[in-house]
Amino acid sequence: MSSPSSHVGPVVGVVGAGQLARMMQQAAIPLGLELRVLANSPDESAAKVIVDTRLGDYRDLSVLREFAAGCDAVTFDHEHVPTEHIKAMAEQGVQVHPGADALVHAQDKAEMRRRLTEIGVPCPAWRTVETAADVSDFAAQNGWPVVLKAVRGGYDGRGVWVCDDENEAATVVANGVPLLAEAFVPFERELAVLVARSPHGQGVSYPVVETVQENGICVEVLAPAPGLDAEVAAQAQRIALKIADELGVTGLLAVEMFETRSSEAATDTAGLVVNELAMRPHNSGHWTIEGARTSQFEQHLRAVLDLPLGSPSMAAPYVVMANLLGGDDPDIFKRYEHVMAHDPGVKVHFYGKEVRKGRKIGHVTALGADLDDVRARARHAAVYLTTGEYT
Numbered sequence: 001m002s003s004p005s006s007h008v009g010p011v012v013g014v015v016g017a018g019q020l021a022r023m024m025q026q027a028a029i030p031l032g033l034e035l036r037v038l039a040n041s042p043d044e045s046a047a048k049v050i051v052d053t054r055l056g057d058y059r060d061l062s063v064l065r066e067f068a069a070g071c072d073a074v075t076f077d078h079e080h081v082p083t084e085h086i087k088a089m090a091e092q093g094v095q096v097h098p099g100a101d102a103l104v105h106a107q108d109k110a111e112m113r114r115r116l117t118e119i120g121v122p123c124p125a126w127r128t129v130e131t132a133a134d135v136s137d138f139a140a141q142n143g144w145p146v147v148l149k150a151v152r153g154g155y156d157g158r159g160v161w162v163c164d165d166e167n168e169a170a171t172v173v174a175n176g177v178p179l180l181a182e183a184f185v186p187f188e189r190e191l192a193v194l195v196a197r198s199p200h201g202q203g204v205s206y207p208v209v210e211t212v213q214e215n216g217i218c219v220e221v222l223a224p225a226p227g228l229d230a231e232v233a234a235q236a237q238r239i240a241l242k243i244a245d246e247l248g249v250t251g252l253l254a255v256e257m258f259e260t261r262s263s264e265a266a267t268d269t270a271g272l273v274v275n276e277l278a279m280r281p282h283n284s285g286h287w288t289i290e291g292a293r294t295s296q297f298e299q300h301l302r303a304v305l306d307l308p309l310g311s312p313s314m315a316a317p318y319v320v321m322a323n324l325l326g327g328d329d330p331d332i333f334k335r336y337e338h339v340m341a342h343d344p345g346v347k348v349h350f351y352g353k354e355v356r357k358g359r360k361i362g363h364v365t366a367l368g369a370d371l372d373d374v375r376a377r378a379r380h381a382a383v384y385l386t387t388g389e390y391t
Helices: 019-031 061-068 083-091 100-107 109-118 132-142 166-173 230-247 296-304 332-342 371-387
Strands: 011-015 034-039 052-055 073-076 126-129 146-150 160-163 179-183 189-197 203-205 209-214 217-223 251-259 272-278 318-325 347-350 360-368
Touching (some): 011 019, 011 061, 019 034, 034 061, 061 083, 073 296, 083 100, 100 230, 100 272, 109 126, 109 179, 109 230, 109 272, 132 166, 132 179, 146 166, 160 166, 189 230, 189 296, 230 272, 251 296, 318 347, 318 371, 332 347
Parallel strands (some): 011 073, 034 052
Antiparallel strands (some): 126 179, 146 160, 146 179, 189 203, 189 251, 217 318, 251 272, 347 360
């Protein structure tokens, strides 16, 4: 597609054209910004709705340089751009957010663990491993099961293996993928904290949420995390803001955590252990589109342009986001009329993706004053859209 010849407001280049870039476009419109996306294919989610779409390989530095020309800032909807390419663009004066020195901690799990341990952030015991014997040595000190993670490239449960013994570990090691071993954390539930930080250092935190996982995929997000002690919540936010500051993050940072013991033991790190980092808008923050005064997508755009950050406060006492997964029947839209009629307050977001079983193709958001009711409404809509069945 051709690029517009003139721009009224700043131009933000987004490397990647998935659903995150697509939802950034919704936020860019009222801000008066224009988005440019770098897509692999015109069939990608954001490429279908953003006029200024460029096609090219994000692994090619020359493509990235050409794409960045004329952009006021460049950001990402995934973490896969080579670190050395990001550094090269920054050295030529491109405003890249987050920068390479920050983003590497979301790209490389070993580097993330090293740095978080160095700055005193609570992490599980860990080490890099190359052989099954290395894993057994680690287990001798930390016990089985051992969690093995691909150092680079894993997401949505991919690249993560929970091994109960050396034989299982040997099977994973045989894949030849660089691996990190972590002690298994017996957690009570999974939490996530979304924070934003601007280049000049302003930072804000959204409320701590609970994420519900099935088969390594997030199926629900509950905002705020129900029953979470206020001091534990505050400590989680402090940890996330500390990470953003120490790592020099610009834009959004999602910090996924384990809550490992009762909030009654709210001392030190309050039983919180950091699991993963993401430096971009995140699935755990999709609820903010309707559920917060400033959506995570607007907040990210504000941050990368070094604009004053918006209010992260909630728009309702409870918000629940349910991921919409593809089912056996690809014609999901025919069931949308029922959802609209059954609950006009539910908001459904489709990502413009081909429907495949188990694939994230959208999400549903419900708001209200009663958590059980809000959760039931979101679940009903998501399940009915996927299966055509009631819950």
